[in-house]
Amino acid sequence: MNLIIDAGNTKVKLAIFKKAEIIHLETVATYDFVEAVKKTFKDFPQIKSAIISSVGSLSKEQINIMAVFCDFYELSNASKVPFKNSYASPQTLGVDRLALATAAFYYKPHSNILVIDAGTCITYDMVNDFDEYLGGAISPGVQMRYNAMHDQTAKLPLLEKKELLDYIGNTTENCIHSGVVYGVSHEIDGVIDLYKGRFKDLTIILTGGDALFLSKRLKNTIFADSKFLLKGLNYLLEYNKH
Ligand SMILES: Nc1ncnc2c1ncn2[C@@H]1O[C@H](COP(=O)(O)OP(=O)(O)O)[C@@H](O)[C@H]1O
Ligand SMILES: CC(C)(COP(=O)(O)O)[C@@H](O)C(=O)NCCC(=O)O
Numbered sequence: 001m002n003l004i005i006d007a008g009n010t011k012v013k014l015a016i017f018k019k020a021e022i023i024h025l026e027t028v029a030t031y032d033f034v035e036a037v038k039k040t041f042k043d044f045p046q047i048k049s050a051i052i053s054s055v056g057s058l059s060k061e062q063i064n065i066m067a068v069f070c071d072f073y074e075l076s077n078a079s080k081v082p083f084k085n086s087y088a089s090p091q092t093l094g095v096d097r098l099a100l101a102t103a104a105f106y107y108k109p110h111s112n113i114l115v116i117d118a119g120t121c122i123t124y125d126m127v128n129d130f131d132e133y134l135g136g137a138i139s140p141g142v143q144m145r146y147n148a149m150h151d152q153t154a155k156l157p158l159l160e161k162k163e164l165l166d167y168i169g170n171t172t173e174n175c176i177h178s179g180v181v182y183g184v185s186h187e188i189d190g191v192i193d194l195y196k197g198r199f200k201d202l203t204i205i206l207t208g209g210d211a212l213f214l215s216k217r218l219k220n221t222i223f224a225d226s227k228f229l230l231k232g233l234n235y236l237l238e239y240n241k242h
Contacts, residue, residue: 003040003050003070004233007058008096009120010143010209012036015230016044022227033062041069051075051237053229055094073240075099075233080240082106084132096229100125101133102239103232104205112199116188116222117229118210120144124191128199139187142210145180161213184210185217192220 006013012033016024028036050066053075066072075095083105087093104113104127115125124136142161150158167182169175196202206215207228215224
């Protein structure tokens with residue numbers, strides 16, 4: 001069994017893989033990380049190896065607790081990956097994006113794949129049919145857009161995402177929801193259209209905490225998989241063992 005940890009900027013996801021199958025999944029806040037790890041090893045003593053991708057605020061001490069329990073690997077920009085990395089600043093690339101590109105590579109090798117991760121930020125990552133990672137884009141995530149409007153104005157309230165019946169907002173709250181929800185979904189559809197114009201037979205994967213909420217609102221056909229990054233990490237753990 002492998003313990004796979006994706007520490008993002010909002011939440012830490014812990015998954016246990018038995019070969020390619022996820023048999024346990026939980027999401028915790030950064031401050032609960034150490035307790036969650038201890039409990040996981042108590043409940044699943046069969047875990048032999050672990051990997052962590054951390055782009056959030058976990059400290060070195062928090063991360064190093066893993067080494068107490070098993071054979072532990074921290075994903076870094078020096079890790080081996082199964083594709084050609086053509087990012088011009090590989091040392092500053094988020095390791096979570098390396099995991100997404102890895103999942104894309106194994107999902108459909110030698111094909112054009114765009115991965116959209118709607119998490120704290122929305123990331124766009126492109127792997128082409130030459131198995132080459134090109135990069136993509138980083139934009140503000142759903143909750144970040146709500147937070148920014150509240151934090152940087154005097155009058156706008158802090159809201160959370162909500163289903164909307166009409167894109168014409170008729171109250172302050174509805175106008176904010178419309179701006180965020182229709183803004184994000186039209187951004188994503190617009191970006192997909194750009195990539196479709198350049199890459200033939202493009203496969204589009206949507207993942208991250210807001211994937212299910214957004215998938216219903218897109219005009220493009222996408223494959224939503226909230227566990228895509230975790231699957232990429234499980235591949236990278238096996239890939240870097242040898
Ligand atoms: N409990 C929740 N209820 C509603 N939305 C949530 C919840 N937790 C996370 N989200 C949404 O998912 C986003 C974070 O997704 P996630 O993939 O966990 O981010 P990260 O990997 O950056 O930590 C937030 O920006 C928010 O919009
Ligand atoms: C863009 C990110 C903040 C996304 O993090 P997330 O929203 O998944 O928590 C992260 O991948 C990161 O810190 N990247 C470094 C810059 C780069 O990828 O070029």
